[in-house]
Amino acid sequence: MNEQEQQLLLEIADDELILGWRDSEWTGIAPLLEEDVAFSSIAQNEIGHARALYELVARERSMTADELAFDRRPDEYRCARIVELRLLDWEKTIARHYLYEEADASRLEQLKRSDDPEIAGLAAKIDREEAYHRMHAQMWFDRLQGELRFTAALEELRPLLDSGRDEHTPELGELWEEMTMVRRSQPAGTRW
């Protein structure tokens, strides 16, 4: 696996990890019980995808998936800004979900055609699971598409899909603090 491929897998893994954390913030407080279940399950899937992708890259670098996921500094993450935001409005959450799934689908289509059979195989597996996320996003899109607040949220968030991966929002730093707190507090000389 060349460096460029590793970088691409890391981008996707970081997106999925960070979005998984953000989606999980709806656990227990979503506006509908069914969405509480849905977002918890989607979050779980995304983090599982991140783990599988980190494992492929980690093996190339003689590291572990956890080290890649949690031991980098916040400025070393390669996620897109759209996944970093802590969104407390439902219409924005659904807008991000819809935009992200759409972009993720086209990225996975390309990855499925990779010359590396491991990358192509994993992309195909992830894509089968993402199909259910896309259906869920589509269902909400159909339901909200006439709502002004929803279309405004789509317009507001769309540029953040593609605004570069070198700069991050302060919200990523805050999330990183929460996400790595327990791991960073491990007693000296111990390992997870």
Place this chain on the structure above:
Amino acid sequence: MVSEAEVWAALADIPDPEIPVISLVDLGVVRNVDVAENRVRVDFTPTFLGCPALEAMRDQMASRIRALGAEPEINVRLDDSWSTDRITPEGREKLRASGFAPPAPRVPEGPTLVELQTGAHRCPYCGSRKTRLENIFGPTPCRSVRYCTSCRQPFEQFKTI
């Protein structure tokens, strides 16, 4: 030395950690067993990548193999080779008998929302096709929640992947 058949029999005895009515062999996640001297290599394909039971499955396979007096090597294959089509006919029947609707067969173009929203899925309790989608997601990543309008029973539907 342990035989391959003994290993398969031991693995067939391990219940799925989340749906204990079926075994790991019923689930079709054990792809290959290879015995060489005292080492047993098992090729294992995860179901859903976010499934929290994957570690438990791996650990249980390793400990059963150790109990047979061999050294386990569990090789996880992160590819697209597992599908719900790999659940055995016995596994599907055990699922249905416990109130889980077995997955529909995989189709090349993948599942669609329209298909999930129509009544093609059969209620595992009364067999009616008058069922509706309640939630694409359920208590674990592999299941959806449906409702049977004939016997008024909610039930869990295995997702097709």
